[in-house]
Amino acid sequence: MSIFTRYQQAFFSFLLLLTAAIWGSSFLVLKDTLELLPLIFILAARFTIAGLALAYYLWVARPQWNKALGVGGLVTGSLLFLAYATQGYGLYYTTVSKNALFCALYVIFVPFLAYWVRRERLAPAVYWAAVISFVGVAVISDPRGLNALNKGDLWSIFGAFCDASHIIAVAHFSTKVETMPLSALQFMVAALWGWLGVYAWGAFPPEISGAAWGGLAWISIMATLVAVCIMNLAIRYVSSARTVILLSTESLFACFCGIIFRDDPFSWQFASGVVLILGAVLLSQLGVSTKGPAAPLEDSTSAPACK
Numbered sequence: 001m002s003i004f005t006r007y008q009q010a011f012f013s014f015l016l017l018l019t020a021a022i023w024g025s026s027f028l029v030l031k032d033t034l035e036l037l038p039l040i041f042i043l044a045a046r047f048t049i050a051g052l053a054l055a056y057y058l059w060v061a062r063p064q065w066n067k068a069l070g071v072g073g074l075v076t077g078s079l080l081f082l083a084y085a086t087q088g089y090g091l092y093y094t095t096v097s098k099n100a101l102f103c104a105l106y107v108i109f110v111p112f113l114a115y116w117v118r119r120e121r122l123a124p125a126v127y128w129a130a131v132i133s134f135v136g137v138a139v140i141s142d143p144r145g146l147n148a149l150n151k152g153d154l155w156s157i158f159g160a161f162c163d164a165s166h167i168i169a170v171a172h173f174s175t176k177v178e179t180m181p182l183s184a185l186q187f188m189v190a191a192l193w194g195w196l197g198v199y200a201w202g203a204f205p206p207e208i209s210g211a212a213w214g215g216l217a218w219i220s221i222m223a224t225l226v227a228v229c230i231m232n233l234a235i236r237y238v239s240s241a242r243t244v245i246l247l248s249t250e251s252l253f254a255c256f257c258g259i260i261f262r263d264d265p266f267s268w269q270f271a272s273g274v275v276l277i278l279g280a281v282l283l284s285q286l287g288v289s290t291k292g293p294a295a296p297l298e299d300s301t302s303a304p305a306c307k
Contacts, residue, residue, distance in 0.1 A: 012234040016246040019227045019234070024253025026223035027100045028261055031091055033215030038203035039088045042216065043081065044194025047187050049220040054184035063181035072173030072182050077189025079166035084190075087159030093152025095265070096258030098140060101274060102156035104251045107244075107281045108133050109164035117168055129284035136276030139269060244285045248278060 033042060057063065091099045111126045137157070141149050149157075173182055198204050205212075235243050255274060258264035 008237055012237040013242060013246060015230050015234040016238060016243060017249065019231045020247050020250040021253045022222055022227040023247075023250045024100065024255075025257055026219055027091070027096045027254040028257040029215050029218045029223075030088060031096050031099075031258075031262065033212060033219065034088070034092060036209060036212040036215065037205055038198075038201075039085070039092070040194060040197040040201060040203045041205060042219065043084055043088065044191055044198050045216055046084075046220045046224060047081070047191035047194055050224045051184060051187035051191050053225050054180065054187060057178075057180040057184045058188075061181070063178055066177070068173065068176040069181060069185065072169075072177055073185030073189050076166060076169045076173060076182065077186035078193065079162060079169055080186055081190035081193040083159055083162035083166050085159075086155050086162055090152045090155030090157075090159055093150055094156060096262055097255040097264045097270070098153055099156045100251045100254030100258070101140065101277050102137065102153060103160050103163065104248065104277060104281055105133055105137075105157060105160040106163035106167065107248070108284050109161050110167055111284060113164050113168045114171075117172070125283050129280040132276055132283065133280035136273045136280060139276060140273030245282060248281050251278060251281075 030042070063069065087099065087103050090102070094102075108126075108129055111122055112130070115122050137149075141153065170182070170186075208216075231247075238246070252274070255264070259266050
């Protein structure tokens with residue numbers, strides 16, 4: 001490996017770490033913004049901005065419109081909206097740290113869903129990862145164990161399952177249609193669900209403060225557009241294993257932000273749970289598809305659409 005290649009990998013590895021930091025901070029920003037704006041309005045605005053930014057790939061580039069693109073956009077967009085709606089709803093009732101850690105469990109769910117949908121063989125590491133993550137959730141919850149999981153914790157875990165379902169759907173349809181038109185369409189479908197919710201629940205805010213605009217800008221532009229563009233560029237030069245490790249620090253950044261800026265409770269018990277869950281996330285990657293066309297799924301498990 002040449003010196004240039006080593007510096008190139010180091011540079012793009014730093015960019016992936018920066019992406020994880022942006023995503024981690026977005027949990028804190030979303031928590032603050034939820035105190036100013038309804039969740040459904042935040043989601044509608046976020047996905048609208050993302051969809052408009054990628055509109056070129058639908059109307060200017062003129063992709064081949066077919067049933068696969070239409071169905072793929074509808075399915076992935078609906079699952080994307082459901083994932084972020086459930087995770088955001090969970091954030092209402094739990095801390096930034098716990099929400100981020102429980103949402104990271106999507107990496108554990110992906111191999112099991114891939115086995116169920118695509119019959120991809122699971123390595124023993126995946127089962128061990130599931131057990132370790134279960135223990136980590138119990139440790140973080142409370143000395144009383146899983147009985148202490150509150151409503152926000154449960155919604156966060158369900159959001160991780162929805163996130164994993166979205167990743168499997170993207171991996172499936174990405175083999176049938178072009179990636180960028182599918183990405184643009186799924187953002188637009190998610191935005192449509194958001195605006196339907198805003199209309200149905202009358203959730204359009206009478207006014208939007210400067211702080212709320214700032215939160216929307218960070219979530220929509222930095223965490224959705226800028227971070228994803230950086231990630232898509234960087235993963236071309238960094239191995240999948242290193243990508244997973246770097247992006248999994250998203251939860252650590254979220255925990256640090258929650259503890260420092262929102263006084264989330266910290267204890268050695270909580271730290272032990274963090275280590276267990278993140279360790280399970282990394283361990284699960286050893287069991288990602290050992291046969292078949294695994295490349296699209298591997299990319300998806302290590303590179304979520306946005307946070």
